[in-house]
Amino acid sequence: MQRFSAFSLFRHGLGRHQDWKPQWRKASPKPAYDAIIVGGGGHGLGAAYYLAKAYGIRNVAVLEKGWIGGGNTGRNTTIIRSNYLFDESAALYDHALKLWEGLSQELNYNVMFSQRGVMMLAHNIHDVQVLRRHVHANRINGVESEWLTPEQAKEFCPPLNIDPNIRYPVLGATLQRRGGTARHDAVAWGYARAADALGVDIIENCEVTGIKRDAKGEVAGVETTRGFIASKRIGVSAAGHTSVVLDMAHVRLPLESYPLQALVSEPVKPIFPCVVMSNTIHAYMSQSDKGELVIGAGTDAYTSYTQRGGLHIATHTLEAICELFPQFRRMRMLRNWGGIVDVTPDRSPIIAKTPVKGLYVNCGWGTGGFKATPGAAHLFAHTMARDEPHPINAPFTIERFRDGFLIDEAAAAAVAH
Amino acid sequence: MLVINCPYCGERPELEFSYGGQAHIARPLKPAELGDEEWNAYLYLRANPKGHHAERWRHIHGCARFFNAVRDTRTDHFVATYKIGEPVPEGSRT
Numbered sequence: 337m338q339r340f341s342a343f344s345l346f347r348h349g350l351g352r353h354q355d356w357k358p359q360w361r362k363a364s365p366k367p368a369y370d371a372i373i374v375g376g377g378g379h380g381l382g383a384a385y386y387l388a389k390a391y392g393i394r395n396v397a398v399l400e401k402g403w404i405g406g407g408n409t410g411r412n413t414t415i416i417r418s419n420y421l422f423d424e425s426a427a428l429y430d431h432a433l434k435l436w437e438g439l440s441q442e443l444n445y446n447v448m449f450s451q452r453g454v455m456m457l458a459h460n461i462h463d464v465q466v467l468r469r470h471v472h473a474n475r476i477n478g479v480e481s482e483w484l485t486p487e488q489a490k491e492f493c494p495p496l497n498i499d500p501n502i503r504y505p506v507l508g509a510t511l512q513r514r515g516g517t518a519r520h521d522a523v524a525w526g527y528a529r530a531a532d533a534l535g536v537d538i539i540e541n542c543e544v545t546g547i548k549r550d551a552k553g554e555v556a557g558v559e560t561t562r563g564f565i566a567s568k569r570i571g572v573s574a575a576g577h578t579s580v581v582l583d584m585a586h587v588r589l590p591l592e593s594y595p596l597q598a599l600v601s602e603p604v605k606p607i608f609p610c611v612v613m614s615n616t617i618h619a620y621m622s623q624s625d626k627g628e629l630v631i632g633a634g635t636d637a638y639t640s641y642t643q644r645g646g647l648h649i650a651t652h653t654l655e656a657i658c659e660l661f662p663q664f665r666r667m668r669m670l671r672n673w674g675g676i677v678d679v680t681p682d683r684s685p686i687i688a689k690t691p692v693k694g695l696y697v698n699c700g701w702g703t704g705g706f707k708a709t710p711g712a713a714h715l716f717a718h719t720m721a722r723d724e725p726h727p728i729n730a731p732f733t734i735e736r737f738r739d740g741f742l743i744d745e746a747a748a749a750a751v752a753h
Numbered sequence: 754m755l756v757i758n759c760p761y762c763g764e765r766p767e768l769e770f771s772y773g774g775q776a777h778i779a780r781p782l783k784p785a786e787l788g789d790e791e792w793n794a795y796l797y798l799r800a801n802p803k804g805h806h807a808e809r810w811r812h813i814h815g816c817a818r819f820f821n822a823v824r825d826t827r828t829d830h831f832v833a834t835y836k837i838g839e840p841v842p843e844g845s846r847t
Contacts, residue, residue, distance in 0.1 A: 577803070579803075590797035590798055591799075591801055593826075637771065638808065638824070639806065639808075639826055641803045641826050641827050642826070644829075646754055646755070646767060648768060681797050737793050737797045738790060738793035
Protein backbone atom coordinates (compact mmCIF):
# COMPACT_ATOMS: atom_id res chain seq x y z
CA MET A 337 0.00 0.00 0.00
CA GLN A 338 1.33 3.41 -0.95
CA ARG A 339 1.25 5.49 2.24
CA PHE A 340 -0.15 9.00 2.12
CA SER A 341 1.90 11.77 3.70
CA ALA A 342 2.99 15.33 3.02
CA PHE A 343 6.21 13.88 1.65
CA SER A 344 4.46 11.47 -0.77
CA LEU A 345 2.24 14.32 -1.95
CA PHE A 346 5.33 16.42 -2.66
CA ARG A 347 7.12 13.55 -4.39
CA HIS A 348 4.13 12.75 -6.64
CA GLY A 349 3.84 16.47 -7.34
CA LEU A 350 7.27 16.34 -8.96
CA GLY A 351 5.87 13.70 -11.33
CA ARG A 352 2.78 15.87 -12.03
CA HIS A 353 0.62 13.42 -10.06
CA GLN A 354 0.65 10.95 -12.96
CA ASP A 355 1.95 7.93 -11.01
CA TRP A 356 -0.63 7.41 -8.24
CA LYS A 357 -1.71 3.77 -8.02
CA PRO A 358 -5.36 2.65 -7.57
CA GLN A 359 -6.14 2.55 -3.86
CA TRP A 360 -7.45 -1.00 -3.95
CA ARG A 361 -7.48 -3.94 -6.36
CA LYS A 362 -10.44 -4.87 -8.53
CA ALA A 363 -10.84 -8.38 -7.16
CA SER A 364 -12.64 -11.31 -8.76
CA PRO A 365 -14.27 -13.91 -6.54
CA LYS A 366 -12.19 -16.90 -5.44
CA PRO A 367 -13.99 -20.26 -4.99
CA ALA A 368 -13.88 -20.07 -1.18
CA TYR A 369 -13.12 -17.70 1.70
CA ASP A 370 -12.72 -17.96 5.47
CA ALA A 371 -15.32 -15.23 5.83
CA ILE A 372 -17.70 -13.34 3.55
CA ILE A 373 -19.25 -9.96 4.28
CA VAL A 374 -22.41 -9.17 2.31
CA GLY A 375 -22.64 -5.42 1.80
CA GLY A 376 -19.82 -3.04 0.88
CA GLY A 377 -20.79 0.01 2.88
CA GLY A 378 -18.79 1.52 5.71
CA HIS A 379 -20.01 -1.11 8.16
CA GLY A 380 -19.17 -4.06 5.89
CA LEU A 381 -15.80 -2.77 4.69
CA GLY A 382 -14.90 -1.83 8.25
CA ALA A 383 -15.84 -5.31 9.50
CA ALA A 384 -13.57 -6.86 6.85
CA TYR A 385 -10.76 -4.52 7.92
CA TYR A 386 -11.10 -5.41 11.61
CA LEU A 387 -11.39 -9.14 10.81
CA ALA A 388 -8.03 -8.91 9.06
CA LYS A 389 -6.37 -6.39 11.36
CA ALA A 390 -7.56 -7.32 14.85
CA TYR A 391 -8.61 -10.95 14.50
CA GLY A 392 -6.12 -12.34 11.96
CA ILE A 393 -8.71 -13.55 9.44
CA ARG A 394 -7.37 -12.25 6.14
CA ASN A 395 -8.97 -14.57 3.58
CA VAL A 396 -12.08 -12.40 3.46
CA ALA A 397 -14.37 -11.17 0.67
CA VAL A 398 -16.68 -8.18 0.74
CA LEU A 399 -19.53 -8.66 -1.77
CA GLU A 400 -21.26 -5.51 -2.99
CA LYS A 401 -24.14 -5.57 -5.46
CA GLY A 402 -23.39 -2.06 -6.76
CA TRP A 403 -20.34 0.01 -5.94
CA ILE A 404 -18.81 0.38 -2.48
CA GLY A 405 -20.18 3.18 -0.35
CA GLY A 406 -23.06 3.66 -2.81
CA GLY A 407 -25.87 2.81 -0.41
CA ASN A 408 -26.62 4.52 2.87
CA THR A 409 -22.91 5.27 3.43
CA GLY A 410 -23.17 7.73 0.56
CA ARG A 411 -26.68 8.90 1.42
CA ASN A 412 -26.58 10.09 5.03
CA THR A 413 -25.99 13.45 6.70
CA THR A 414 -22.66 12.35 8.29
CA ILE A 415 -23.57 13.32 11.85
CA ILE A 416 -21.55 11.66 14.62
CA ARG A 417 -22.53 11.73 18.29
CA SER A 418 -22.91 9.36 21.24
CA ASN A 419 -25.36 11.13 23.57
CA TYR A 420 -27.86 8.28 23.77
CA LEU A 421 -30.03 7.70 26.82
CA PHE A 422 -29.59 4.08 27.85
CA ASP A 423 -26.42 2.52 29.26
CA GLU A 424 -26.19 -0.08 26.48
CA SER A 425 -26.53 2.55 23.74
CA ALA A 426 -24.10 4.97 25.38
CA ALA A 427 -21.48 2.22 25.58
CA LEU A 428 -22.07 1.24 21.95
CA TYR A 429 -22.03 4.68 20.38
CA ASP A 430 -19.22 6.01 22.57
CA HIS A 431 -17.12 2.99 21.55
CA ALA A 432 -17.65 4.14 17.97
CA LEU A 433 -16.88 7.76 18.79
CA LYS A 434 -13.58 6.80 20.41
CA LEU A 435 -12.61 4.86 17.28
CA TRP A 436 -13.57 7.86 15.11
CA GLU A 437 -11.12 9.98 17.08
CA GLY A 438 -8.14 7.91 15.90
CA LEU A 439 -9.51 6.67 12.58
CA SER A 440 -7.65 8.93 10.14
CA GLN A 441 -4.33 7.97 11.75
CA GLU A 442 -5.20 4.28 11.93
CA LEU A 443 -6.23 4.07 8.26
CA ASN A 444 -3.63 6.57 7.00
CA TYR A 445 -6.59 8.17 5.24
CA ASN A 446 -8.12 11.54 6.02
CA VAL A 447 -11.75 10.82 6.88
CA MET A 448 -12.15 14.54 7.68
CA PHE A 449 -13.54 13.83 11.13
CA SER A 450 -14.44 17.21 12.55
CA GLN A 451 -15.51 17.48 16.20
CA ARG A 452 -17.42 20.69 15.70
CA GLY A 453 -20.08 19.91 18.30
CA VAL A 454 -23.62 18.55 18.01
CA MET A 455 -26.40 20.72 19.41
CA MET A 456 -29.91 19.32 19.95
CA LEU A 457 -32.73 21.83 20.33
CA ALA A 458 -35.62 21.79 22.79
CA HIS A 459 -38.81 23.47 21.55
CA ASN A 460 -41.27 22.80 24.36
CA ILE A 461 -41.39 21.89 28.04
CA HIS A 462 -41.42 18.18 27.27
CA ASP A 463 -38.29 18.53 25.12
CA VAL A 464 -36.55 20.44 27.92
CA GLN A 465 -37.32 17.76 30.49
CA VAL A 466 -36.35 14.89 28.20
CA LEU A 467 -33.13 16.47 26.98
CA ARG A 468 -32.03 17.50 30.48
CA ARG A 469 -32.60 13.91 31.56
CA HIS A 470 -30.38 12.90 28.68
CA VAL A 471 -27.63 15.23 29.81
CA HIS A 472 -27.65 13.65 33.27
CA ALA A 473 -27.78 10.10 31.91
CA ASN A 474 -24.93 10.83 29.50
CA ARG A 475 -22.72 12.27 32.21
CA ILE A 476 -23.31 9.30 34.49
CA ASN A 477 -22.15 7.12 31.59
CA GLY A 478 -19.02 9.20 31.08
CA VAL A 479 -20.32 10.80 27.88
CA GLU A 480 -19.76 14.52 28.23
CA SER A 481 -22.86 16.56 27.49
CA GLU A 482 -24.04 19.95 28.62
CA TRP A 483 -27.17 22.04 28.78
CA LEU A 484 -27.32 25.43 27.05
CA THR A 485 -29.77 28.29 27.53
CA PRO A 486 -31.15 29.83 24.32
CA GLU A 487 -28.59 32.65 24.61
CA GLN A 488 -25.72 30.17 25.01
CA ALA A 489 -27.07 28.18 22.05
CA LYS A 490 -27.11 31.36 19.96
CA GLU A 491 -23.54 32.09 21.00
CA PHE A 492 -22.44 28.61 19.94
CA CYS A 493 -24.41 28.76 16.67
CA PRO A 494 -24.91 32.42 15.66
CA PRO A 495 -27.33 31.79 12.74
CA LEU A 496 -29.90 30.34 15.18
CA ASN A 497 -33.11 32.34 15.61
CA ILE A 498 -34.03 32.38 19.33
CA ASP A 499 -37.01 34.73 18.99
CA PRO A 500 -39.61 33.38 21.48
CA ASN A 501 -42.48 34.17 19.09
CA ILE A 502 -41.77 31.68 16.30
CA ARG A 503 -43.66 28.47 15.62
CA TYR A 504 -40.92 26.32 17.17
CA PRO A 505 -39.19 28.56 19.74
CA VAL A 506 -35.84 27.45 21.14
CA LEU A 507 -36.13 26.90 24.89
CA GLY A 508 -32.67 25.43 25.32
CA ALA A 509 -30.31 22.89 23.84
CA THR A 510 -27.93 20.09 24.68
CA LEU A 511 -24.39 20.14 23.37
CA GLN A 512 -21.97 17.29 22.84
CA ARG A 513 -18.68 18.97 21.95
CA ARG A 514 -16.99 15.71 20.90
CA GLY A 515 -19.67 15.11 18.27
CA GLY A 516 -19.41 16.36 14.72
CA THR A 517 -19.20 15.13 11.15
CA ALA A 518 -16.94 13.11 8.87
CA ARG A 519 -16.57 12.68 5.13
CA HIS A 520 -18.81 9.70 4.30
CA ASP A 521 -17.08 8.55 1.10
CA ALA A 522 -13.65 8.76 2.71
CA VAL A 523 -14.78 6.35 5.42
CA ALA A 524 -15.75 3.71 2.86
CA TRP A 525 -12.64 4.32 0.76
CA GLY A 526 -10.30 4.43 3.74
CA TYR A 527 -11.57 1.11 5.07
CA ALA A 528 -11.54 -0.42 1.57
CA ARG A 529 -7.92 0.61 0.99
CA ALA A 530 -6.74 -0.57 4.41
CA ALA A 531 -8.64 -3.87 4.16
CA ASP A 532 -7.35 -4.49 0.64
CA ALA A 533 -3.78 -3.96 1.84
CA LEU A 534 -4.33 -6.75 4.40
CA GLY A 535 -5.52 -9.15 1.67
CA VAL A 536 -9.29 -8.64 1.70
CA ASP A 537 -10.99 -9.03 -1.70
CA ILE A 538 -13.47 -6.24 -2.45
CA ILE A 539 -15.84 -7.53 -5.11
CA GLU A 540 -18.22 -5.01 -6.65
CA ASN A 541 -21.16 -5.69 -8.99
CA CYS A 542 -21.67 -9.01 -7.21
CA GLU A 543 -25.19 -9.45 -5.87
CA VAL A 544 -25.98 -12.27 -3.47
CA THR A 545 -28.93 -14.26 -4.83
CA GLY A 546 -29.02 -17.17 -2.39
CA ILE A 547 -27.54 -18.49 0.84
CA LYS A 548 -26.58 -22.17 0.69
CA ARG A 549 -26.74 -24.36 3.77
CA ASP A 550 -25.26 -27.82 4.31
CA ALA A 551 -26.97 -30.97 5.59
CA LYS A 552 -26.56 -29.85 9.22
CA GLY A 553 -28.23 -26.51 8.43
CA GLU A 554 -25.03 -24.50 8.72
CA VAL A 555 -24.11 -21.96 6.06
CA ALA A 556 -21.96 -23.31 3.25
CA GLY A 557 -21.67 -20.29 0.97
CA VAL A 558 -23.54 -17.82 -1.18
CA GLU A 559 -24.93 -17.90 -4.69
CA THR A 560 -24.11 -14.66 -6.46
CA THR A 561 -24.48 -13.07 -9.87
CA ARG A 562 -20.79 -13.98 -10.31
CA GLY A 563 -21.15 -17.61 -9.29
CA PHE A 564 -21.10 -19.67 -6.11
CA ILE A 565 -18.65 -18.67 -3.34
CA ALA A 566 -18.08 -21.04 -0.44
CA SER A 567 -17.61 -19.94 3.16
CA LYS A 568 -18.53 -21.28 6.59
CA ARG A 569 -18.77 -17.77 8.02
CA ILE A 570 -21.07 -15.16 6.47
CA GLY A 571 -21.82 -11.72 7.85
CA VAL A 572 -24.73 -9.74 6.45
CA SER A 573 -24.37 -5.97 6.66
CA ALA A 574 -26.92 -4.93 4.06
CA ALA A 575 -28.81 -2.07 5.77
CA GLY A 576 -32.27 -1.60 4.21
CA HIS A 577 -32.00 -4.86 2.24
CA THR A 578 -31.17 -7.05 5.25
CA SER A 579 -34.67 -8.59 5.25
CA VAL A 580 -34.29 -9.50 1.57
CA VAL A 581 -30.90 -11.17 2.10
CA LEU A 582 -31.81 -13.03 5.29
CA ASP A 583 -35.02 -14.26 3.70
CA MET A 584 -32.71 -16.42 1.53
CA ALA A 585 -31.74 -18.30 4.71
CA HIS A 586 -35.34 -18.27 6.02
CA VAL A 587 -34.37 -16.05 8.96
CA ARG A 588 -37.05 -13.53 9.90
CA LEU A 589 -36.00 -10.37 11.67
CA PRO A 590 -38.06 -7.63 13.31
CA LEU A 591 -37.16 -5.09 10.62
CA GLU A 592 -39.08 -2.71 8.41
CA SER A 593 -37.43 -0.68 5.63
CA TYR A 594 -38.35 2.97 5.21
CA PRO A 595 -37.09 5.75 2.94
CA LEU A 596 -35.19 8.51 4.74
CA GLN A 597 -34.47 11.72 2.85
CA ALA A 598 -31.65 14.21 2.84
CA LEU A 599 -30.82 17.21 0.69
CA VAL A 600 -28.02 19.69 0.11
CA SER A 601 -28.06 23.35 -0.83
CA GLU A 602 -25.85 25.29 -3.18
CA PRO A 603 -22.39 25.82 -1.64
CA VAL A 604 -21.78 29.04 0.30
CA LYS A 605 -18.98 30.47 2.41
CA PRO A 606 -18.58 29.10 5.97
CA ILE A 607 -21.54 30.28 8.02
CA PHE A 608 -22.68 27.29 10.03
CA PRO A 609 -20.14 26.26 12.71
CA CYS A 610 -21.69 23.11 14.19
CA VAL A 611 -24.36 20.44 13.78
CA VAL A 612 -27.87 21.41 14.84
CA MET A 613 -30.56 18.79 15.33
CA SER A 614 -34.18 19.05 16.26
CA ASN A 615 -36.11 15.86 16.85
CA THR A 616 -39.41 17.58 17.48
CA ILE A 617 -39.53 19.01 13.97
CA HIS A 618 -37.40 16.31 12.33
CA ALA A 619 -34.66 18.56 11.03
CA TYR A 620 -30.93 18.37 11.24
CA MET A 621 -28.35 20.48 9.51
CA SER A 622 -24.64 21.08 9.16
CA GLN A 623 -22.35 22.64 6.57
CA SER A 624 -19.97 20.47 4.59
CA ASP A 625 -16.38 21.52 3.92
CA LYS A 626 -17.48 22.14 0.33
CA GLY A 627 -19.89 24.75 1.68
CA GLU A 628 -23.20 23.00 1.08
CA LEU A 629 -25.77 22.97 3.84
CA VAL A 630 -26.51 19.29 4.47
CA ILE A 631 -30.07 18.81 5.65
CA GLY A 632 -31.76 15.67 6.89
CA ALA A 633 -35.52 15.12 6.99
CA GLY A 634 -37.70 12.46 8.58
CA THR A 635 -38.68 9.04 7.29
CA ASP A 636 -41.74 8.44 5.18
CA ALA A 637 -44.73 6.90 6.92
CA TYR A 638 -44.76 3.71 4.86
CA THR A 639 -42.24 0.95 4.10
CA SER A 640 -40.57 1.19 0.72
CA TYR A 641 -37.43 0.32 -1.23
CA THR A 642 -37.68 3.18 -3.72
CA GLN A 643 -34.75 5.34 -2.47
CA ARG A 644 -37.04 8.33 -2.92
CA GLY A 645 -39.43 9.86 -0.44
CA GLY A 646 -42.44 12.15 -0.32
CA LEU A 647 -41.86 15.78 -1.19
CA HIS A 648 -44.09 16.88 1.69
CA ILE A 649 -41.65 15.27 4.16
CA ALA A 650 -38.75 17.39 2.93
CA THR A 651 -41.01 20.45 2.68
CA HIS A 652 -41.97 20.12 6.33
CA THR A 653 -38.31 20.05 7.34
CA LEU A 654 -37.39 23.01 5.13
CA GLU A 655 -40.26 25.11 6.52
CA ALA A 656 -38.98 24.50 10.04
CA ILE A 657 -35.40 25.27 9.05
CA CYS A 658 -36.45 28.51 7.34
CA GLU A 659 -38.00 29.65 10.59
CA LEU A 660 -35.08 28.60 12.80
CA PHE A 661 -32.55 30.07 10.34
CA PRO A 662 -34.38 32.84 8.43
CA GLN A 663 -31.24 33.87 6.54
CA PHE A 664 -31.40 30.59 4.58
CA ARG A 665 -34.85 31.26 3.13
CA ARG A 666 -33.54 32.23 -0.29
CA MET A 667 -31.00 29.44 -0.63
CA ARG A 668 -31.53 26.98 -3.43
CA MET A 669 -31.43 23.24 -2.87
CA LEU A 670 -29.22 21.41 -5.34
CA ARG A 671 -29.93 17.73 -4.78
CA ASN A 672 -32.18 15.52 -2.70
CA TRP A 673 -32.28 11.76 -2.36
CA GLY A 674 -33.52 8.95 -0.17
CA GLY A 675 -31.83 6.02 1.50
CA ILE A 676 -33.56 2.86 2.67
CA VAL A 677 -33.16 2.40 6.42
CA ASP A 678 -33.95 -0.78 8.34
CA VAL A 679 -35.81 0.05 11.52
CA THR A 680 -36.29 -2.24 14.53
CA PRO A 681 -39.26 -1.93 16.92
CA ASP A 682 -37.05 -0.39 19.64
CA ARG A 683 -34.91 1.67 17.22
CA SER A 684 -31.73 0.00 18.48
CA PRO A 685 -29.51 -2.06 16.18
CA ILE A 686 -28.92 -5.81 16.03
CA ILE A 687 -25.28 -7.02 15.94
CA ALA A 688 -25.58 -10.69 16.59
CA LYS A 689 -25.49 -14.35 15.67
CA THR A 690 -28.58 -15.67 13.92
CA PRO A 691 -30.34 -19.01 14.54
CA VAL A 692 -28.37 -20.35 11.54
CA LYS A 693 -24.86 -21.41 12.51
CA GLY A 694 -22.17 -19.42 10.72
CA LEU A 695 -24.57 -16.64 9.73
CA TYR A 696 -24.21 -13.26 11.45
CA VAL A 697 -26.08 -10.02 11.04
CA ASN A 698 -25.38 -6.34 11.60
CA CYS A 699 -28.58 -4.42 10.94
CA GLY A 700 -31.39 -2.35 12.37
CA TRP A 701 -29.38 0.87 12.49
CA GLY A 702 -32.42 2.73 11.28
CA THR A 703 -31.80 6.40 10.73
CA GLY A 704 -28.50 6.57 12.60
CA GLY A 705 -25.99 4.03 11.33
CA PHE A 706 -23.24 6.28 9.97
CA LYS A 707 -22.12 7.54 13.37
CA ALA A 708 -21.55 3.98 14.53
CA THR A 709 -19.52 2.85 11.50
CA PRO A 710 -16.16 2.08 13.18
CA GLY A 711 -17.75 0.71 16.36
CA ALA A 712 -20.30 -1.46 14.58
CA ALA A 713 -17.63 -2.75 12.20
CA HIS A 714 -15.29 -3.65 15.04
CA LEU A 715 -17.97 -5.36 17.14
CA PHE A 716 -19.35 -7.23 14.14
CA ALA A 717 -15.87 -8.49 13.28
CA HIS A 718 -15.43 -9.60 16.89
CA THR A 719 -18.75 -11.45 16.84
CA MET A 720 -17.88 -13.21 13.58
CA ALA A 721 -14.32 -14.08 14.57
CA ARG A 722 -15.08 -15.42 18.05
CA ASP A 723 -18.58 -16.74 17.32
CA GLU A 724 -19.74 -14.81 20.37
CA PRO A 725 -20.56 -11.14 20.92
CA HIS A 726 -18.27 -8.57 22.46
CA PRO A 727 -19.57 -7.38 25.89
CA ILE A 728 -20.60 -4.07 24.27
CA ASN A 729 -22.87 -5.66 21.65
CA ALA A 730 -24.04 -8.57 23.82
CA PRO A 731 -27.36 -6.80 24.62
CA PHE A 732 -28.04 -6.11 20.91
CA THR A 733 -29.35 -9.58 20.05
CA ILE A 734 -32.28 -10.72 17.93
CA GLU A 735 -33.72 -12.56 20.93
CA ARG A 736 -34.16 -9.40 22.99
CA PHE A 737 -37.58 -8.89 21.39
CA ARG A 738 -38.75 -12.37 22.36
CA ASP A 739 -37.28 -12.06 25.84
CA GLY A 740 -38.51 -8.56 26.54
CA PHE A 741 -35.11 -6.88 26.94
CA LEU A 742 -35.74 -4.02 24.54
CA ILE A 743 -33.32 -1.10 24.40
CA ASP A 744 -36.06 1.36 23.79
CA GLU A 745 -34.39 4.39 22.26
CA ALA A 746 -37.60 4.87 20.27
CA ALA A 747 -39.20 6.55 23.25
CA ALA A 748 -36.01 8.30 24.25
CA ALA A 749 -36.42 11.22 21.87
CA ALA A 750 -32.72 12.04 21.55
CA VAL A 751 -32.70 9.82 18.51
CA ALA A 752 -33.53 11.44 15.24
CA HIS A 753 -36.30 9.17 14.07
CA MET B 754 -46.73 12.58 -3.34
CA LEU B 755 -48.80 9.47 -3.86
CA VAL B 756 -52.39 9.43 -5.08
CA ILE B 757 -54.34 6.83 -3.13
CA ASN B 758 -57.69 5.39 -4.15
CA CYS B 759 -59.87 5.27 -1.02
CA PRO B 760 -62.51 2.55 -1.60
CA TYR B 761 -65.12 4.91 -0.13
CA CYS B 762 -64.08 8.35 -1.48
CA GLY B 763 -62.01 7.71 -4.61
CA GLU B 764 -58.60 9.12 -5.47
CA ARG B 765 -57.14 11.58 -2.96
CA PRO B 766 -53.62 12.89 -2.21
CA GLU B 767 -51.43 11.00 0.23
CA LEU B 768 -51.56 13.85 2.75
CA GLU B 769 -55.15 12.91 3.62
CA PHE B 770 -54.11 9.42 4.70
CA SER B 771 -52.22 7.80 7.52
CA TYR B 772 -50.37 4.51 7.28
CA GLY B 773 -51.25 1.58 9.50
CA GLY B 774 -48.58 -1.05 8.84
CA GLN B 775 -48.96 -4.60 7.58
CA ALA B 776 -52.53 -5.79 7.01
CA HIS B 777 -54.25 -9.07 7.91
CA ILE B 778 -52.49 -9.59 11.26
CA ALA B 779 -55.09 -11.28 13.43
CA ARG B 780 -55.18 -10.65 17.16
CA PRO B 781 -54.52 -13.87 19.06
CA LEU B 782 -57.79 -15.50 20.07
CA LYS B 783 -56.36 -17.06 23.24
CA PRO B 784 -53.64 -14.67 24.44
CA ALA B 785 -53.07 -16.55 27.69
CA GLU B 786 -51.97 -19.64 25.78
CA LEU B 787 -49.36 -17.89 23.65
CA GLY B 788 -45.68 -18.60 24.23
CA ASP B 789 -42.82 -16.12 23.90
CA GLU B 790 -42.12 -17.05 20.26
CA GLU B 791 -45.76 -16.49 19.26
CA TRP B 792 -45.90 -13.13 21.07
CA ASN B 793 -42.63 -12.15 19.39
CA ALA B 794 -44.09 -12.99 15.99
CA TYR B 795 -47.38 -11.21 16.68
CA LEU B 796 -45.83 -8.04 18.13
CA TYR B 797 -42.60 -7.59 16.21
CA LEU B 798 -42.14 -9.71 13.08
CA ARG B 799 -43.41 -7.99 9.95
CA ALA B 800 -43.30 -8.95 6.28
CA ASN B 801 -41.02 -6.17 4.89
CA PRO B 802 -41.03 -7.57 1.31
CA LYS B 803 -39.37 -5.99 -1.71
CA GLY B 804 -42.44 -6.30 -3.89
CA HIS B 805 -46.17 -6.54 -3.18
CA HIS B 806 -47.10 -5.58 0.38
CA ALA B 807 -50.59 -5.79 1.87
CA GLU B 808 -51.03 -2.91 4.29
CA ARG B 809 -53.57 -0.88 6.23
CA TRP B 810 -54.30 2.75 5.44
CA ARG B 811 -56.74 5.16 7.03
CA HIS B 812 -58.37 8.06 5.22
CA ILE B 813 -57.92 10.14 8.35
CA HIS B 814 -58.61 13.56 6.81
CA GLY B 815 -61.52 12.29 4.73
CA CYS B 816 -64.02 9.60 5.63
CA ALA B 817 -61.73 8.53 8.51
CA ARG B 818 -62.28 4.85 7.64
CA PHE B 819 -59.67 2.10 7.54
CA PHE B 820 -59.08 0.13 4.38
CA ASN B 821 -56.42 -2.19 2.99
CA ALA B 822 -54.13 -1.77 0.03
CA VAL B 823 -51.57 -3.77 -1.92
CA ARG B 824 -48.60 -1.63 -2.85
CA ASP B 825 -45.40 -2.54 -4.69
CA THR B 826 -42.58 -1.40 -2.37
CA ARG B 827 -40.14 -1.25 -5.31
CA THR B 828 -42.10 1.52 -7.03
CA ASP B 829 -44.74 2.68 -4.48
CA HIS B 830 -47.35 1.85 -7.15
CA PHE B 831 -50.72 0.91 -5.61
CA VAL B 832 -51.82 -2.39 -7.16
CA ALA B 833 -55.21 -2.41 -5.43
CA THR B 834 -57.19 -0.96 -2.54
CA TYR B 835 -60.03 -2.84 -0.89
CA LYS B 836 -62.34 -2.68 2.09
CA ILE B 837 -61.60 -4.15 5.51
CA GLY B 838 -62.83 -7.74 5.72
CA GLU B 839 -62.35 -8.42 2.02
CA PRO B 840 -59.63 -10.83 0.91
CA VAL B 841 -56.53 -9.68 -0.98
CA PRO B 842 -57.72 -9.16 -4.59
CA GLU B 843 -56.73 -11.83 -7.11
CA GLY B 844 -53.67 -10.95 -9.15
CA SER B 845 -52.14 -8.77 -6.45
CA ARG B 846 -51.10 -11.48 -4.00
CA THR B 847 -48.16 -10.65 -1.81
